[in-house]
Amino acid sequence: MAKGEDTKAALLLRAKQLFWTRGYSNVPVREIAKAAGVDVALISRYFGSKRGLFEATMADVPALDVRDLETSEDLITAIVDLFSSAPRNGPEPSPTAAILANAGDPEVGELVRLHYTRKWQTPIEKIVPDRSKAALFSAALLGISVAEKALHLPGIAPATSDAYKAQLRQLLAGAL
Amino acid sequence: MAKGEDTKAALLLRAKQLFWTRGYSNVPVREIAKAAGVDVALISRYFGSKRGLFEATMADVPALDVRDLETSEDLITAIVDLFSSAPRNGPEPSPTAAILANAGDPEVGELVRLHYTRKWQTPIEKIVPDRSKAALFSAALLGISVAEKALHLPGIAPATSDAYKAQLRQLLAGAL
DNA sequence: GATCTAAGTCAACAAGTGTTGACCTTCACA
């Protein structure tokens, strides 16, 4: 039973992998369907449209959880942990990559930017009341995450390294 | 005379404006030609192909000039100056925006990433010998520039403000 | 003025796009 839910989930997973790495308009729906082992028409059936499928992938991204955090120091620790604990080569690519790949897209760019502010910047502002500082801080974080997980720039060490952690912590502390 | 050069320049300018904000594959060549007030076929004639035109826009970006810089302090000052002196609403969008909009593109992504390392990260490494630190530093810069010039995120003050400059300087200093 | 070349125009092409509607299959339930 509930076979439909399985194909829905398969489509969603493949859509994340493709949309978030290559960008919304660079991925034909036929390719998503093929990767999911499913017919194209089912995308329209289950998600209404290609855009509907994309929206579903973004809706699936959890917001930064700051409920247990009090000070800026807590925030930095949490973020360094987050960066070093994230599954490095899992099947689901980083949502940060989604920003890089889609923020410029005329069709879904606005949606992506909205999700970024809602789920990342706004929570940070809860801990860092200075709006300008919080914006700068989260922007720097975005850059680092993007460079590491989407750009694959040379020179960025694995985030598990202690030396890297220390450098990251130092950079973040300087921003607050 | 040299009317051909004029249309070439017009095409290049419009291509920058469109490619760098919306991304390579989101911009049809017909739209570029229309914006330049020129026939589509001239893109193929003068630049060989759509991709050739894109490459021309990237080749036009100057590298970060670090010849007169010695210390990390010099570098920070130069960058803060660069950020606050850049024409904010000029016709040419920031090359940083080009990275955001195109780094994920399967067709031109590699080219864009190459330009980023060549023209931005490598010069920074000349001043900041620690490769890992330099990478983190330039990644943070990328994020800030992207957030300001391409994402238009809320909360990022105009870079001309003295308070913003001070915050930026502090963040950068923390990274080095 | 004739001639040659650079510059520009136009229509068409082949390929790929998202979406739809008609059809088939499977299976629980009466």
Place this chain on the structure above:
DNA sequence: TGTGAAGGTCAACACTTGTTGACTTAGATC
């Protein structure tokens, strides 16, 4: 066994894409 719906398949649609080749125009050179 018959019926209904849910899940899935297939071919076709209207549209947009980058590129090309044949054609026309403008300007300099002799």
